[in-house]
Amino acid sequence: KTFIVIGAGILGASSAFHLAKTGAKVYLIDRNEPGQATDAAAGIICPWLTQRRNQAWYKLAKEGAKYYSTLIQLLEEDGEMNSGYKKVGAISIHTDEMKLDKMEERAYKRKEDAPELGEISRISSSSAKELFPPLADNYSAVHISGAARVNGRALRQSLVNAARKNGAVIIQGNAQLIYNAGKVIGAKVEEESFFADQVIVTAGAWAHELLKPLGVNFLVSSQRGQIVHLRLNDYDTSNWPVIIPPNNQYILALEDGSIVIGTTHEDDKGFDRIVTVGGLHEIFDKALSIAPDLYDCEVVETRVGFRPFTPGFLPVIGPLPGFEGVLIANGLGASGLTIGPYLGLELAKLALGKSVDIDLSLYDVGGAIELLK
Ligand code: FAD
Structure with missing residues (x-):
């Protein structure tokens, strides 16, 4: 079969990798949107402390975090050693011990069916500072050993490389x-046409324009993140844990010694990929309130990306009705x-006609479309 x-x-990239691994013929098309x-993204894999109550979402996040160990092994078997993923643990910090009690309780509860979250420990402010030296003096923390950091750019590249090694054809251009x-029945990239048994649309915040010619209004909105x-x-920052502060930001270290701070969550900004005064102000202000010793760091770059949201803040997966x-x-x-x-793994299984591990009715694509008149 061809996909x-x-x-x-x-x-x-994940879907193409998993399809190619089965020996299927795969074309992976991308137009290199600068706001991908x-x-x-560079971020945290630590879904277990969340206070979000939506079970359908949590199921995906929990399984997603768990799947990483298998994925990284598969990538390494294909010679991809720089996936940008490392289980460095996370410390969720607070000045309020009662809040930390609640967090710890939540972590133990979640551990019952998610042992992959690892060891849970309560650490003092001085231990927290030992683990992450730029931190302010007054934060104690809950430490979660199974949490990880991941660099989106590196992971995506590893997946694409591994897909190619397994026979996928990578095509650059607008589909x-x-x-x-x-x-x-297929996709056209400039003047060239490709045909397949199944076409899989994973076009993120730009999926709407791709589906519009079908007479479908796909309800995806974009949220800007600086x-x-x-x-x-x-x-040597290579083993520093991810910091989860009481505000909606995070701080993490990458392999190469960079420290990543952010991010903004800006709705209704369209696809305007600019770095703003307000965005930087928010990021610096919040980061310095948590880790004042970052004050003298060099600012290397600001990245801007558009997170794709479908209705109810819940992912969708399945056939287009x-x-x-x-x-x-x-x-x-x-x-x-x-x-x-x-x-992406589940999507590959679905394309191959195999049974999937999730209840598809919870993530129905029909909930994210309107028919255009
Ligand atoms: P994208 O990565 O946007 O990819 C869509 C692709 O489709 C693009 O490459 C584009 O070129 C291509 N495309 C679109 N239309 C066409 C077309 N017609 N033809 C060809 N190609 C097309 N998540 C976490 O779990 N933890 C975090 O800590 C975290 N931090 C984040 C920080 C920031 C700043 C941002 C922006 C996001 C963060 N996220 C995080 C969220 C995560 O990055 C996104 O949810 C995820 O990357 C979305 O992936 P995607 O493949 O659906 O879309």
């Missing part, structure tokens, strides 16, 4: 769907690094 995957962010969410009487990379000299030959997955929102590799 076309449109969109090589983390979701499409995956490329801008348009080729369809005929309710059936999607994120800043700093350089902290004179420290009313059409044959096309599968969609989207809506990874703010947790796509966590969910993406796993959902």
